[in-house]
Amino acid sequence: MKTIVLVLLISINITKAMAHMPPNPEFSGLKLCYGDTSLFINQSINTQISLWIIKKINMPMNDTITLDSLTTKNISYVFPTQGTYLVTLIENNGHVVEITKQINIGNTPKAEFGLQECTNKFTSVSTCAGTYYWNFGDGNTSISELPIHQYAHTGTYTVTLIVSNGTTADTLSKAIHINTVGFPIPTYSLNVLNDTVYCKVTGGVWIQGQTSWYWGDGSVTYAKDTFHVYTDTGTYKVRLRAWNACGFTFSDTIIAIAHITAINAKAISNTIQIYPNPATNAVIIDVVPTIQDLKIYNMLGEIIYNSTKIETTKLHINTSNLSKGMYTVQVSTNDKMTTKKLIIN
Template sequence: MASNYACRDSFYMDIVVHPNIKSDFTFTEYVNCSPFTVIFNNASTTGATYYWDFGDGSDTITSDMNPVSHTFSNSAYTTNAVFLVTLIAENPEGCTDQRTRTLEVYPDIDASFLADIDEGCVPLRVQFSNVSSGGYTYLWDFGDGTSSSSDSPGHTFTNFTNAPVTRQVRLTATSRYNCVNEITGDITIHPKPLARFETDRIIVCPPFDALLTNTSTNADQYNWNFGDGSTLNTVSGTPFNHTFDNITTNIAQYNVKLVASSTFGCVDSAMQNLYVYPPTIAGFSFNDEGCSPLTSSFVNESVMGETFLWDFGDGSNITVKDPSHSYFNFSDDDISYFVTLTSTSRYGCTDAMTDTVFVYANPAAEFIALPTHQVYPAATVSFTNVTNPGPWTYLWDMDDGSTSASEDPAPYTYSTWGEFNISLYVSSAHCYDSVSHLIRIFASPPIADFDTIIPGCEPLPVQFTNSSLYGNTYFWEFDDGTTSDEFEPVHTFNESGIYNVKLTVTGDGGQDYAYHQVEVFRKPYVNFRVSPALVMLPEQEVQLYNLSENGVIYLWEFGDGNTSTEYNPNYRYTSEGFYDIRLTVWTVNGCMDTLTKLAAVEVVPTGVIVFPNVFEPDMSGPNGGYYSLSEPDKDNIFRPVWEGVEEYRLEIYNRWGVLIYVSEDVMKGWDGYYQGKVAPQGVYVYKCTGTFSNGKPFTHVGDVTLLHHYYN
């Protein structure tokens, strides 16, 4: 330092100058959605301690250069938030520097929604309520391949399986600044029960003990209404029996209904008509006691019987309405028989009644008187009593005024020639029997004779009654190439015609001849033809062509309980199935024969095909047109309601007559698409041709309106 006078002096001091310090930091994004996580890179120099102030009320201190992470939030939902981030760098000597930078955070967005129902039965309609905050646009993913951009859409969920299906619904909310938030929720769709049941029979005689088999699925509770005033509520699917009765004279119908429900309130129902024929009641009266042989005459008092079977309890039976039957008791004790009448109605229903007949022990008087023929003066006759053993009393009448009470009388000699009808009378405590045998003591040549034969139908068995006198041998010539040397032969004439039967009687007094004619009537020839053999309900008739010969009376049985006496009847069946047809023919002489053709007619259900006049295609894309009968309510395919269709062709034309679609599969309809695009809304013409299961062709032509409907 120098003064004005050039004087000088000096002073020395040490000055310490610390290194320069500079605060700085960087980050990659300056604006983003809340929450906004930012990584700050410390770019300061010569610092040792760093004070971070994030501008949102939070700070931190670091002592290294490592990046610092911080998350900024903006819960205002409507306005942007600006944050001033400051970094103060300080060295060990206390020197500081600071740097401030600005970043911006878009409003927060919170996706949220409510569903009016989150679990239920198919089809399940759910209404969603969007309660999101900060959103501008929304995208709903319903978890079943469909979506919506509506704010609060409604959606119908389906389930075609046999188990509950859970769909995860996702809502994605986007703000005006393209900030995104999403939330998910579950919707559970329970399958609809499928009510089904089977019966072992549909129609039968009373009592109808029906076996009901529950084949329902997806159900927990079953409510049965049997149509007869009784019901059953059960949780069991085990097959069970229910008895239906009918005390009327007409067929009774019972509408059996099954309502199947699940624990979630899902319900389905199925119905089946069961029928019970009217009953038949067997009854009869008769003379129920007497001596053997006892002929009982039975009076049939059955109700609604069509055919009858009598079991007389002795191994014999018969099918006439009011029969007579002879009972025999060859013992010396009383015997009882159980008589059973089984009455069968026109529907095949049966009922039986059993009563008892008492047959008292009865002597069967019989003896052998030998010789039966002799020429006087030989006139002594010997007797062999062959009456069944028993405590009987006997009386012999020799037919010449002489009698005997002996069981086995001594030989008796007649005093003159002639015919003597020797009688034996045998009696018991209740019963009596007698028998007579004629012996002849000849004094003249033989006389040939036999009884006139009543005409009959082929083959005709004839029991010849020989009334010849004074004969020893007999020779029969039947005029058909056969002969017999029996006294009273049985002969069968197998073919129709008139036969001159000759009897030659040879006796001690010579030989004689006798002739009688036997007339054998011809049986009818039975044949018929059925056309057509396949008919369809309900209108098609069967024509019966009678090819029989020699008939005058005809009875047709159509296999369903109905009959006709016409020569060539027409008949219309009312139920499907195979039916046997029987024709019985009588001639003018009462000869009868029958022909039955098994399964002569097949009756099939009616053929039906009906088309709708409007439908809406699936706007989300073509589905090929195939449909399932298990989805009867599916209406996005133009298809028919049908039954009994065998051959099928469907053609679709546009308004200019251009063929745009063809299907030859009745299970494939038109989905409303042409060349990969949905067809324009408007009216189209369809033509359907084919044949029903009975071979009958059909043609249907009409128009159908295609409607577009878009769902948000």
């Protein structure tokens, strides 16, 4: 039997990554009023090189003329006349993606907004706005120019923006559909029992996402809740990788495992048979006559079944009251121990 002593468990960090996904260009404009110096703020994701192009739409022919092109991340610009302009932001990280917004430069407040979903940042190209009032449609509000608001759930929300300048105001309401609530940032728990590490995603931001566990010994498990059995003494870096439409994150956890004492290295795994597996209402476990102890653990490392007086080689266990998921069956003799996975559907 092996005894593994856990001596250190540290949560390290969470790192966002995009796996070289194309840019997601987005921008906002402030002080978009004739006579003011306007500021355009780059809110793009996964960008390296930015190019701004400003064009004037000439009426009544509806043709355009390019006024300027700039390559800084954020730009300031004074519009020469009142009228309708097209502002284009081109982002390049090996993939080239652009976004264009039409802006009417004058002296009257006009509300216009959008949402950069993965960053939870609202965008605005409202004109002549002195004050802002946002209603996010979920009971929350803001008076920021460019607020950041994270929704608790996916779904459709009616968002309202009121901009005003003096006694003049304008209101715009839009239905915003939230497909994901941002980069996946899961919370999780780890429990160690003998040579087995139990991992469970407990919550956090990862809606419509997927997870995988990297155990630090060359093996990977693609699941949200799972466990892993180590065979050697050592220090292992367990990494939880979570991803959704916005990208993926890595969270690092260092597990320092102390000595493993080998009482008898001979495995008994081949003598244990579990069927049906996956199981629903009942499971049968075939064991050797020398078995002294059989335990079943849930994903939290809690014992949900324990038998210490085994007088048969065929155990019939009722599993109808168990929740769906993965369990660990641990079987011990005087000098041997093995674990096997049991899945309940």
